[in-house]
Amino acid sequence: MSRLRRTVAPGTEPWADAGIVLPARRAEPAVRQVGSRLLLALAVLAATTLIVYLDRDGYNDNAGGGLSLLDAAYYATVTLSTTGYGDITPYSDSARLGNIFLITPLRVVFLIITATVVAAVREDENAPLLRQSGADVVVTSSSSAGRLLGLSMLSPHAGAVMEDLLTYGNGLDVVERPVTRAEAGHSPRACEDLVVAVVRGRRVLNYTEPEAAVLQLTDRVIVIKSTG
Numbered sequence: 001m002s003r004l005r006r007t008v009a010p011g012t013e014p015w016a017d018a019g020i021v022l023p024a025r026r027a028e029p030a031v032r033q034v035g036s037r038l039l040l041a042l043a044v045l046a047a048t049t050l051i052v053y054l055d056r057d058g059y060n061d062n063a064g065g066g067l068s069l070l071d072a073a074y075y076a077t078v079t080l081s082t083t084g085y086g087d088i089t090p091y092s093d094s095a096r097l098g099n100i101f102l103i104t105p106l107r108v109v110f111l112i113i114t115a116t117v118v119a120a121v122r123e124d125e126n127a128p129l130l131r132q133s134g135a136d137v138v139v140t141s142s143s144s145a146g147r148l149l150g151l152s153m154l155s156p157h158a159g160a161v162m163e164d165l166l167t168y169g170n171g172l173d174v175v176e177r178p179v180t181r182a183e184a185g186h187s188p189r190a191c192e193d194l195v196v197a198v199v200r201g202r203r204v205l206n207y208t209e210p211e212a213a214v215l216q217l218t219d220r221v222i223v224i225k226s227t228g
Contacts, residue, residue, distance in 0.1 A: 033202060037113050044110045048076035051102050058095030062087045079103060080110040169227060176222050184217040191215075193223035 049072045052059065056067035059075070067075075067088070075088045079099075090096050119135040121127055127138040148166075152159025164171040176199065188195035188207045198205045198212040199220040205212040215221070 040113045041110060044106050044113065045073075045076055045080060048080060048103055048106050048110075049073045051098055051106075052076055052095075055092070055095050055098055058090055058092030058098075060089050060091045076103075080107050082107070082111070165224070171227065172224055173227050174222060175225055176220055179215050179217060179219045179221055181217065183215050183221075184219075186215060187213060188215060188221065191221065191223065193221075193225045195221045195223050197222040 049069070052075050053067070053069055053072035056072060059067050059071075061067055061071060071088060077083075078085055090099050116137065117135045118137045118139070119130045120139045120141055121130060122140070122142050124140050124143050127140055130138045148159060148162055151162060161172070165174050174196075175193075177193075183191050188198060195207050197207060198215065199222065200211070200216065200218075204222075
């Protein structure tokens with residue numbers, strides 16, 4: 001029995017136009033993103049406070065007396081923030097088990113909520129998936145190396161400067177710092193350091209943008225400074 005073969009011209013396959021398309025995620029306003037994280041952090045703090053207060057007899061306060069609701073909130077705060085002064089400690093089995101199986105996972109969740117998530121991938125195609133998964137910053141290693149290589153081919157001196165900027169602690173460094181009171185109300189060009197961008201809320205503004213013409217006290221600036 002002969003087998004029939006169907007010849008299809010390249011580029012006309014029925015799946016040629018098909019592809020994997022990631023669903024686009026609408027970017028939320030910066031205020032809403034910060035508000036959502038703040039609410040989640042407060043919810044974790046409240047849950048931890050409740051857990052400690054319900055088992056307050058299992059905790060020892062070096063200041064003496066029983067554990068009040070304020071003491072429980074204080075313990076929850078210093079524990080979730082990994083400060084841990086040690087003036088309030090769990091001593092009963094139930095309190096220690098609660099810290100192991102409940103408060104420790106809540107601490108991890110709290111740190112994830114309040115921290116900046118940075119991820120690295122090799123290819124650009126994977127970056128959107130990580131951003132949709134919650135990463136704040138995605139660094140693509142292959143494309144970054146390619147850009148540096150291309151810049152070095154066009155201008156070896158510019159490539160050397162970029163390599164210097166990428167090497168932290170030696171020569172020129174890119175640093176993010178808060179705006180000082182003396183700098184607030186003035187142009188980024190008036191700063192002692194070379195300002196290349198202004199961080200306002202969750203937005204990064206180029207120093208040439210009109211919105212970044214006047215620095216605010218709540219801003220942060222990204223500057224290039226010498227470490228020598």
